[in-house]
Amino acid sequence: MTQLSDEFLLAYLDGQLEKGQTAxxxxxxxSNPEISRRVARLRRTQTQLMETLGGFAREEIEVPQSALxxxxxxxxxxxxxAVSANAGAPARKSxxxxxxxxxLSAVFAGVLLGGYGATVFTAQHTSLPPKAxxxxxxxxxxxxxxxxxxxxxxxxxxxxxxxxxPDAILNPEFIRFQLSKITAKALTPPDFNSKGFALYRxxxxxxxxxxxxxLTYSSKTEPPLTLYVLPADGYADSAITAQAFGSYKAVSWVxxxxxxxxxxxxxxxxxxxxxxxxxxxxxxxx
Amino acid sequence: MATNGQxxxxxxxxxHKALPRLYKFALVLTANEELARALLRGTVxxxxxxxxxxxxxxxxxxxxxxxxxxxxxxxxxxxxxIHRKCPPDPHLFSTALARSPLxxxxxxxxxxxxxxxxxxxxxxxxxxxxxxxxEAAEVAELNMLSLMxxxxxxxxxxxxxxxxxxxxxxxxxxELDPHSERERAA
Numbered sequence: 001m002t003q004l005s006d007e008f009l010l011a012y013l014d015g016q017l018e019k020g021q022t023a024x025x026x027x028x029x030x031s032n033p034e035i036s037r038r039v040a041r042l043r044r045t046q047t048q049l050m051e052t053l054g055g056f057a058r059e060e061i062e063v064p065q066s067a068l069x070x071x072x073x074x075x076x077x078x079x080x081x082a083v084s085a086n087a088g089a090p091a092r093k094s095x096x097x098x099x100x101x102x103x104l105s106a107v108f109a110g111v112l113l114g115g116y117g118a119t120v121f122t123a124q125h126t127s128l129p130p131k132a133x134x135x136x137x138x139x140x141x142x143x144x145x146x147x148x149x150x151x152x153x154x155x156x157x158x159x160x161x162x163x164x165x166p167d168a169i170l171n172p173e174f175i176r177f178q179l180s181k182i183t184a185k186a187l188t189p190p191d192f193n194s195k196g197f198a199l200y201r202x203x204x205x206x207x208x209x210x211x212x213x214x215l216t217y218s219s220k221t222e223p224p225l226t227l228y229v230l231p232a233d234g235y236a237d238s239a240i241t242a243q244a245f246g247s248y249k250a251v252s253w254v255x256x257x258x259x260x261x262x263x264x265x266x267x268x269x270x271x272x273x274x275x276x277x278x279x280x281x282x283x284x285x286x
Numbered sequence: 287m288a289t290n291g292q293x294x295x296x297x298x299x300x301x302h303k304a305l306p307r308l309y310k311f312a313l314v315l316t317a318n319e320e321l322a323r324a325l326l327r328g329t330v331x332x333x334x335x336x337x338x339x340x341x342x343x344x345x346x347x348x349x350x351x352x353x354x355x356x357x358x359x360x361x362x363x364x365x366x367x368i369h370r371k372c373p374p375d376p377h378l379f380s381t382a383l384a385r386s387p388l389x390x391x392x393x394x395x396x397x398x399x400x401x402x403x404x405x406x407x408x409x410x411x412x413x414x415x416x417x418x419x420x421e422a423a424e425v426a427e428l429n430m431l432s433l434m435x436x437x438x439x440x441x442x443x444x445x446x447x448x449x450x451x452x453x454x455x456x457x458x459x460x461e462l463d464p465h466s467e468r469e470r471a472a
Contacts, residue, residue: 053409
């Protein structure tokens with residue numbers, strides 16, 4: 001916990017942490033001189049930025065009237081603005097270039113029609129295979145539940161994709177920060193070190209309208225273990241339930257408005273043990 | 287709702303009320319008055335074309351800031367040398383800094399003007415506008431981690447600047463976070 005990054009300490013000073021995390025950092029800063037010094041340094045730059053940029057934000061300022069010249073779509077712009085609403089779009093072409101484009105289009109269309117005509121005369125007319133109309137489109141797949149849905153999603157991750165990626169969050173403090181943001185609770189990733197699994201990666205993914213945290217744990221001897229954590233507004237608490245998806249087994253549960261799904265290439269009983277460990281480390285309900 | 291090119295009274299009122307804040311954000315992003323005026327014009331034009339306006343848009347300017355940020359990002363991507371033609375002007379920030387207790391205001395104005403514009407933009411949103419990290423990330427279309435890194439690097443740059451001027455507290459050199467130091471070296 002004393003390996004706190006500047007980013008995390010800054011989030012603490014800027015009031016972006018959950019209550020529990022704020023109290024924890026305050027306690028560490030009070031007892032650890034190195035952290036305390038770094039907090040003091042960041043507080044100083046924070047004060048400086050708030051005074052200057054805040055002063056600039058509060059300053060009375062005269063807005064140039066030229067900014068209003070487009071309003072209502074009646075007035076025409078005087079001269080070419082340096083930054084227009086369609087910045088990045090190609091500029092209007094001159095009549096000369098328009099004629100050139102027209103000529104190119106005519107040549108292109110001629111080649112295209114000529115090619116099509118050739119296929120009409122030379123191609124052998126074979127009937128196309130009948131359409132499979134009775135096949136259910138993938139888009140219509142309806143999952144039995146959120147846990148089956150996520151387990152199916154997880155089965156698309158080959159093992160090598162669960163190894164560290166440049167975009168992944170490797171810093172445990174960031175993982176905690178992001179986990180707390182997603183679940184709106186001061187949650188800490190479960191510690192499975194006693195079972196030989198160490199947390200090495202966290203990344204934020206989207207599941208329907210929710211953000212979802214994917215936490216991956218590695219082991220020296222076993223395949224990786226993945227825990228999905230996402231908010232559970234509208235879901236009642238539920239006990240650990242097991243399910244299988246291909247070679248993957250998964251266990252899921254809902255606790256205090258947070259959904260969890262733990263999955264690995266392990267048997268059901270082992271996963272349930274790990275789920276109980278994770279549950280025992282979650283903060284107690286008030 | 288705007289119909290047939292006419293602005294609704296709500297839309298007109300919101301845009302008028304937002305103009306000073308939008309103009310300041312344009313000044314912060316561009317650090318140049320001429321570019322800021324053009325950026326404000328572009329943003330107002332884009333906002334005028336927007337159809338859906340709600341009551342809560344009166345106080346929440348995230349959408350307006352986001353359009354401005356995106357326009358500026360598109361412009362700088364299109365013309366990376368734009369600041370060579372229209373260089374940053376530290377005087378834009380010096381009035382606000384005149385009231386700041388920090389010694390060497392003119393130097394500080396220069397420091398602010400020379401920060402990379404995405405960094406200046408998010409620092410302003412968080413410390414000037416008082417936006418939350420979520421709002422600033424939404425405006426700048428950044429994920430949370432990238433936003434936090436951008437903010438922390440701004441603080442680090444300011445610490446170095448204070449160090450160089452010998453303004454670090456008690457004349458002591460601040461110890462830097464080893465992670466940030468490694469990133470800088472990389």
